[in-house]
Amino acid sequence: MLENGYIVWEGASLLDNSPIFLVLTGFVFPTSNRRTGRQIQSWILQQEFTPTKAAKQGLDHGICGDCCLKMSQTNTCYVRLLPINNIYHKYTRGSYPKFGANEIAMLERYRYSIRIGSYGDPTAVPFEVWEPIILASKKWTGFSHQWSQCDQRWKKYLMASVQTQAEARIAQNKGWRTFRIIVPNAPLNENEILCRHTEDDRMQCRECGLCHGASSKPNIVDPVHGLNWKVSNFIKYLNQQ
Ligand code: SF4
Numbered sequence: 001m002l003e004n005g006y007i008v009w010e011g012a013s014l015l016d017n018s019p020i021f022l023v024l025t026g027f028v029f030p031t032s033n034r035r036t037g038r039q040i041q042s043w044i045l046q047q048e049f050t051p052t053k054a055a056k057q058g059l060d061h062g063i064c065g066d067c068c069l070k071m072s073q074t075n076t077c078y079v080r081l082l083p084i085n086n087i088y089h090k091y092t093r094g095s096y097p098k099f100g101a102n103e104i105a106m107l108e109r110y111r112y113s114i115r116i117g118s119y120g121d122p123t124a125v126p127f128e129v130w131e132p133i134i135l136a137s138k139k140w141t142g143f144s145h146q147w148s149q150c151d152q153r154w155k156k157y158l159m160a161s162v163q164t165q166a167e168a169r170i171a172q173n174k175g176w177r178t179f180r181i182i183v184p185n186a187p188l189n190e191n192e193i194l195c196r197h198t199e200d201d202r203m204q205c206r207e208c209g210l211c212h213g214a215s216s217k218p219n220i221v222d223p224v225h226g227l228n229w230k231v232s233n234f235i236k237y238l239n240q241q
Contacts, residue, residue, distance in 0.1 A: 023043045
């Protein structure tokens, strides 16, 4: 019987060796995320702490690395953590069935689009774990703040998440396409376009799929959005760069 979520992998984080795990959800009940639309969501979480505790106490290095957006740094991460605690609790109860060959076949058959790293940096999990899933789904979007230090094979599947033009240039020179968060109304570079969902909120990542790693397509820019205090934390952070 088809389940909504599966445990894909458990092991030592490639970022700091702490125990982490990867769960995929959304096989039965689509996500309510209006930006992504119906994409399989992927969650990379610490094994020993609820997501809220890990974020509040800075125990999230194994899944977020040194991402500047996390709570213990600028506290501007747009991900709502409380619902993710439910995924954590379900994992600790052992309620997720193991993801295996049948589920890979299902991804191949239905061509579900997948969001690589709905929370947590995908590169914390070995590339070899992800690649069969990505190849089976054939349509994905994904982002990493760890682009400068991760396994560089990732550039074919992920966008480098960057905050400044200087960072974007460095990543692009290394062969990455970039996804840059800007302050509202900031100018774009000539090799950048606005996120299509921002242009037209009927467009969702599932159909758009532009954020899928290296290609000749333009780099993507998105104005910071979300709760007012997070936006102002982000603007403060950018002004200090
Ligand atoms: S550009 Fe397309 S794929 Fe990328 S975030 Fe925007 S809607 Fe999603």
